[in-house]
Amino acid sequence: QVQLVESGGGLVKPGGSLRLSCAASGLTFSDYYMSWIRQAPGKGLEWVSYIDSGGGEIYYADSVKGRFTISRDNAKNSLYLQMNGLRAEDTAVYYCVRGHHGLEVWGQGTTVTVSS
Amino acid sequence: EIVLTQSPGTLSLSPGERATLSCRASQSVSSNFLAWYQQKPGQAPRLLIYHAFNRPTGVPDRFSGSGSGTDFTLTISRLEPEDFAVYYCQQYATSRTFGQGTKVEVK
Numbered sequence: 362q363v364q365l366v367e368s369g370g371g372l373v374k375p376g377g378s379l380r381l382s383c384a385a386s387g388l389t390f391s392d393y394y395m396s397w398i399r400q401a402p403g404k405g406l407e408w409v410s411y412i413d414s415g416g417g418e419i420y421y422a423d424s425v426k427g428r429f430t431i432s433r434d435n436a437k438n439s440l441y442l443q444m445n446g447l448r449a450e451d452t453a454v455y456y457c458v459r460g461h462h463g464l465e466v467w468g469q470g471t472t473v474t475v476s477s
Numbered sequence: 478e479i480v481l482t483q484s485p486g487t488l489s490l491s492p493g494e495r496a497t498l499s500c501r502a503s504q505s506v507s508s509n510f511l512a513w514y515q516q517k518p519g520q521a522p523r524l525l526i527y528h529a530f531n532r533p534t535g536v537p538d539r540f541s542g543s544g545s546g547t548d549f550t551l552t553i554s555r556l557e558p559e560d561f562a563v564y565y566c567q568q569y570a571t572s573r574t575f576g577q578g579t580k581v582e583v584k
Binding site for chain 2: 405406407408411420422456460461462463464465467468469470
């Protein structure tokens with residue numbers, strides 16, 4: 362059974378940093394593109410970033426470009442999102458997701474709150 | 478950026494009825510690179526349809542997708558109680574964008 366478990370969310374002040382992690386199990390992690398999707402409170406979905414299986418192809422939404430960095434460690438079956446220069450509008454639930462076309466498997470999400 | 482506009486915003490129907498949800502793109506979605514998701518309160522979204530009309534394993538066949546170009550439709554043939562939720566379309570042809578969602582509520 363495929364499982365994606367996010368961690369690293371929390372409360373941070375504007376301008377601060379957080380690093381989200383996603384631990385994957387039940388799949389050959391190195392075979393798959395992986396994505397981060399976020400959802401602000403009471404709002405819709407926003408694609409944040411994706412990374413290909415080897416880490417060579419990366420996409421960022423314009424809203425996070427230059428501030429967020431996606432990475433992966435296939436040996437550890439883990440996906441990461443380094444978030445710098447956080448803003449109030451980055452407040453959201455962040456989901457780790459398998460896929461980059463149809464998003465096939467979702468984690469339960471981790472909450473990031475940016476507030477002073 | 479391709480903007481996806483979903484209509485209606487809210488659909489009020491009874492169990493057993495047919496639901497028709499629309500997703501209109503601001504420009505053509507090449508290769509029918511469009512997906513649909515279902516999200517229930519407090520849960521992560523679930524993939525229902527990819528490549529406009531393909532269903533992943535495990536998705537009931539009462540869910541069907543159709544359309545091409547700029548106009549796409551998700552149809553739920555007969556609403557079950559568990560189908561009342563919010564539905565999002567998403568394109569992956571050019572960059573990545575989601576529609577704003579359609580809520581299917583009990584009438």
